[in-house]
Amino acid sequence: xxxxxxxxxxxxxxxxxxxxxxxxxxxxxxxxxxxxxxxxxxxxxxxxxxxxxxxxxxxxxxxxxxxxxxxxxxxxxxxxxxxxxxxxxxxxxxxxxxxxxxxxxxxxxxxxxxxxxxxxxxxxxxxxxxxxxxxxxxxxxxxxxxxxxxxxxxxxxxxxxxxxxxxxxxxxxxxxxxxxxxxxxxxxxxxxxxxxxxxxxxxxxxxxxxxxxxxxxxxxxxxxx
Amino acid sequence: xxxxxxxxxxxxxxxxxxxxxxxxxxxxxxxxxxxxxxxxxxxxxxxxxxxxxxxxxxxxxxxxxxxxxxxxxxxxxxxxxxxxxxxxxxxxxxxxxxxxxxxxxxxxxxxxxxxxxxxxxxxxxxxxxxxxxxxxxxxxxxxxxxxxxxxxxxxxxxxxxxxxxxxxxxxxxxxxxxxxxxxxxxxxxxxxxxxxxxxxxxxxxxxxxxxxxxxxxxxxxxxxxxxxxxxxxxxxxxxxxxxxxxxxxxxxxxxxxxxxxxxxxxxxxxxxxxxxxxxxxxxxxxxxxxxxxxxxxxxxxxxxxxxxxxxxxxxxxxxxxxxxxxxxxxxxxxxxxxxxxxxxxxxxxxxxxxxxxxxxxxxxxxxxxxxxxxxxxxxxxxxxxxxxxxxxxxxxxxxxxxxxxxxxxxxxxxxxxxxxxxxxxxxxxxxxxxxxxxxxxxxxxxxxxxxxxxxxxxxxxxxxxxxxxxxxxxxxxxxxxxxxxxxxxxxxxxxxxxxxxxxxxxxxxxxxxxxxxxxxxxxxxxxxxxxxxxxxxxxxxxxxxxxxxxxxxxxxxxxxxxxxxxxxxxxxxxxxxxxxxxxxxxxxxxxxxxxxxxxxxxxxxxxxxxxxxxxxxxxxxxxxxxxxxxxxxxxxxxxxxxxxxxxxxxxxxxxxxxxxxxxxx
Numbered sequence: 092x093x094x095x096x097x098x099x100x101x102x103x104x105x106x107x108x109x110x111x112x113x114x115x116x117x118x119x120x121x122x123x124x125x126x127x128x129x130x131x132x133x134x135x136x137x138x139x140x141x142x143x144x145x146x147x148x149x150x151x152x153x154x155x156x157x158x159x160x161x162x163x164x165x166x167x168x169x170x171x172x173x174x175x176x177x178x179x180x181x182x183x184x185x186x187x188x189x190x191x192x193x194x195x196x197x198x199x200x201x202x203x204x205x206x207x208x209x210x211x212x213x214x215x216x217x218x219x220x221x222x223x224x225x226x227x228x229x230x231x232x233x234x235x236x237x238x239x240x241x242x243x244x245x246x247x248x249x250x251x252x253x254x255x256x257x258x259x260x261x262x263x264x265x266x267x268x269x270x271x272x273x274x275x276x277x278x279x280x281x282x283x284x285x286x287x288x289x290x291x292x293x294x295x296x297x298x299x300x301x302x303x304x305x306x307x308x309x310x311x312x313x314x315x316x
Numbered sequence: 317x318x319x320x321x322x323x324x325x326x327x328x329x330x331x332x333x334x335x336x337x338x339x340x341x342x343x344x345x346x347x348x349x350x351x352x353x354x355x356x357x358x359x360x361x362x363x364x365x366x367x368x369x370x371x372x373x374x375x376x377x378x379x380x381x382x383x384x385x386x387x388x389x390x391x392x393x394x395x396x397x398x399x400x401x402x403x404x405x406x407x408x409x410x411x412x413x414x415x416x417x418x419x420x421x422x423x424x425x426x427x428x429x430x431x432x433x434x435x436x437x438x439x440x441x442x443x444x445x446x447x448x449x450x451x452x453x454x455x456x457x458x459x460x461x462x463x464x465x466x467x468x469x470x471x472x473x474x475x476x477x478x479x480x481x482x483x484x485x486x487x488x489x490x491x492x493x494x495x496x497x498x499x500x501x502x503x504x505x506x507x508x509x510x511x512x513x514x515x516x517x518x519x520x521x522x523x524x525x526x527x528x529x530x531x532x533x534x535x536x537x538x539x540x541x542x543x544x545x546x547x548x549x550x551x552x553x554x555x556x557x558x559x560x561x562x563x564x565x566x567x568x569x570x571x572x573x574x575x576x577x578x579x580x581x582x583x584x585x586x587x588x589x590x591x592x593x594x595x596x597x598x599x600x601x602x603x604x605x606x607x608x609x610x611x612x613x614x615x616x617x618x619x620x621x622x623x624x625x626x627x628x629x630x631x632x633x634x635x636x637x638x639x640x641x642x643x644x645x646x647x648x649x650x651x652x653x654x655x656x657x658x659x660x661x662x663x664x665x666x667x668x669x670x671x672x673x674x675x676x677x678x679x680x681x682x683x684x685x686x687x688x689x690x691x692x693x694x695x696x697x698x699x700x701x702x703x704x705x706x707x708x709x710x711x712x713x714x715x716x717x718x719x720x721x722x723x724x725x726x727x728x729x730x731x732x733x734x735x736x737x738x739x740x741x742x743x744x745x746x747x748x749x750x751x752x753x754x755x756x757x758x759x760x761x762x763x764x765x766x767x768x769x770x771x772x773x774x775x776x777x778x779x780x781x782x783x784x785x786x787x788x789x790x791x792x793x794x795x796x797x798x799x800x801x802x803x804x805x806x807x808x809x810x811x812x813x814x815x816x817x818x819x820x821x822x823x824x825x826x827x828x829x830x831x832x833x834x835x836x837x838x839x840x841x842x843x844x845x846x847x848x849x850x851x852x853x854x855x856x857x858x859x860x861x862x863x864x865x866x867x868x869x870x871x872x873x874x875x876x877x878x879x880x881x882x883x884x885x886x887x888x889x890x891x892x893x894x895x896x897x898x899x900x901x902x903x904x905x906x907x908x909x910x911x912x913x914x915x916x917x918x919x920x921x922x923x924x925x926x927x928x929x930x931x932x933x934x935x936x937x938x939x940x941x942x943x944x945x946x947x948x949x950x951x952x953x954x955x956x957x958x959x960x961x962x963x964x965x966x967x968x969x970x971x972x973x974x975x976x977x978x979x980x981x
Binding site for chain 1: 703704705706709710713714716717890893894895896897898899900903
């Protein structure tokens, strides 16, 4: 099987609300996929299930052929730390840490010595246009710069899949498009796959294909040239 | 309209919102209860001073005198009895003192309830025979405290007790004074206690105000996002502020009421704490209703004000995004203040006065408070620079980021640690309990020592008390024969004749009773009796210290708990996202713990050492082991309490990270 990540027949309910109703979705290595849909359609739930943040009520999720949805929280947590990267809308950077230590944090959590972690983290700054901002704290960065630091942090462990939940939601259009371009390019350059949840067609346009979720069901599986 | 919306927001806060509400409510309740205690203490001492005033006569001066009043102290079973001699002047009908239904007639005595009970319990030859013909029992209005031993003796105005000269020492008693009324005035002793109580109140109230602010922040911490959303939908800053105030005030008002009830329930327990010779009337510890109402109204208002201050950022920015920049490093000149005080202590302490001790405590307190945040920042820099693991790195960076906030968490314990270190060396334990009780001494009128000595021999012989009676100038010394020598070096050094002895309390009281009235207006006393007042003062300082330490620690512990909880709530989004990205809960928890523990250990320990250093020049005796152990236990319990209170926010951390905002989206 070529899929790096695959969800099969995923269902999830919140009380009476059906968030996912038997969704199948697979992502290939290096592929960028956008999940779109209106508010309440179940797109974030799908991302959370695929990323091992949330257990589906039924169905299964496999990473590189290994089932992950039946793992305990501790193992899923370790998996998220080492094999996945995350970029959120805002608020994911620790305000007390300078940018380079924010980027190095996942490596340190994985047991890499601090000096080495910071050195490897800093390697991401120049390619992402952040040269000279290593010692700045999140409060001293613009929204776009902070998102680029978050991208560096998501990629520093060289993950298999990067998940992005509305990564440009708090940015203006120009900055948002720049950020998406960097996110897609850096992820592909790193050999990782990318799954982006968005309601912005402009953001989805940066991905290889777009899937649409509505009422917990996957409607389309479009491909992009 | 705002209050209604605030009420709906409050009720609709969900489980996490309600947790924050309960924490705030609890914090305000503790704050209010302690505030009432701090205020009630002043009222209680004032009430005592007023009730005891009638025994401190004021000379009639230009007004017509109606009575003669004198007082002295007697002793039984190591306790002090206040003896008040009263006589109406010829042709005058003075108002009786408070607690007496009529002015005592010559020859009759009125006993306080505790003294009447003791006189009935002990053999008459040991107590009751000293005060024959009891005419009645004094009412509570005559008593400083319910266990007070007091006797009012009616005399004729020309009775020897009211004409013979007495000691001029106010500690021993007061000279006969012609008075225009028995209103009197508070004694210096009582006024001294009022001043000390006021100082203790200030020491307790200041941390309480800081604590109240922290509690308000907790309300804001869980509300800022929703209120930012209100700004986004068009609420004006004024409306946001009004809703915040309303919400904080509703919670704080409930907390204040709960605190008032908690205080009311604690009053019977508090009334048993013995200060200035005995426990308290419950009514004394009950603040005036206006004060009560004032506290229940003022605490919520202050909480509301703190909430407004905490909400400034939401009002300024609808997105609620706090701009965080690298904080400027604190200036090391703060350290100079502490160094200056430490250098000054040995120099100025040669003056050796109570006022100086107060100044030194005050300056050291201030300088520790000034240097605290600087040291916390420094510790943070060291911890961050040397960190090899993420938890320590996070803790260190947070300490550098906001040293004042970290200092607030531990400042209560650190400042209390200073007091503990200071008082540990001043512990008065060795001054009490080893005195001579085997010798009674009484001053005879000039030239009558031999006559008085013979009288003493006759009375003691008749009472069957074996004693050797000698004279030294005008002082008659009665050495009780069944007394055993004291070998304690300290007691020998302090005994007037260098041969201290101790006798059985029953023998001593039989001798006292036999000698009662031997020299009119004077009481035969032992060295232990003469040191009674000093011992009581030092004992009260020890009790007061434990009370202030307990309150400070309680505030520090509650404050640490609240600060830890609001810190988790403040960072809940970052924590949740970090957890979502695979950060182990243990790492976040360890960082949170280290953030408190590192400054607590350094600053708490440092403050104790500074306190001990400041206390060395004032050491009266060798450090008392029991006192030191008590204070060490107190500090250990306080430290453990702060750590425990911080640990209580672990479930909160688990709660905010366990559920990364699931939504059916």
